[in-house]
Amino acid sequence: MLNVSESVAARPADPDLPLLRDLHQQNGAFETLYRRYYPRLFDFVLRIVGQSADVEEIINDTMMVVWNKADTFAERSKVSTWIFGIAYKKSLKRLKNNKRRTSREINADVECEDGRDPADAVDNKAMLDRIRAAVGKLPMAQRSIVHLAFFYGHSYSEIAQIVDCPVNTVKTRMFYARQRLRPILDEAREMEMNDETR
Helix, strand or coil: CCCHHHHHHHCCCCCCHHHHHCCCCCCCHHHHHHHHHHHHHHHHHHHHHCCHHHHHHHHHHHHHHHHHHHHHCCCCCCHHHHHHHHHHHHHHHHHHHHCCCCHHHHCCCCCCCCCCCHHHHCCCHHHHHHHHHHHHCCCHHHHHHHHHHHHCCCCHHHHHHHHCCCHHHHHHHHHHHHHHHHHHHHHHHHHHHHHHHC
């Protein structure tokens, strides 16, 4: 039987954990962590709230929580999962306060899974740009799941922690997002095949 310390030791090392642990002791640790996460958080938060004016404040609020709560990080997830979870919750709070989201989009829960992955279809930048545009048109609940999985490489279990919902809800939202993205992916593939035959 595997005990907890062995399972933690078996997990690959999190490169951000030493920075988080030394946040208050090591000069420059917070700045390094902030600079490391700022570009990814900016893109992620912008895609949720839709206005760059809100993004800076949300990132600063997120990193303030990281600063204040670093010593409470329990290592049940990667540091990136924890930080993205904070940013996600701050973004949702901003949307709620601004009354820009509908409960229908946030609470879209269904019960299916599809084995087809949009990441498999990406072969070039033009197709990636078309996919990003299509993802931008998804309901917010689906859009955030796709961004976390496809563009940031988080697993379904990590996404469930970030958005604070069951793993099956993540899978379900991904299923519906894939259904909406499938025609765009099929069209992009067709355009690519036509380009290759010319």
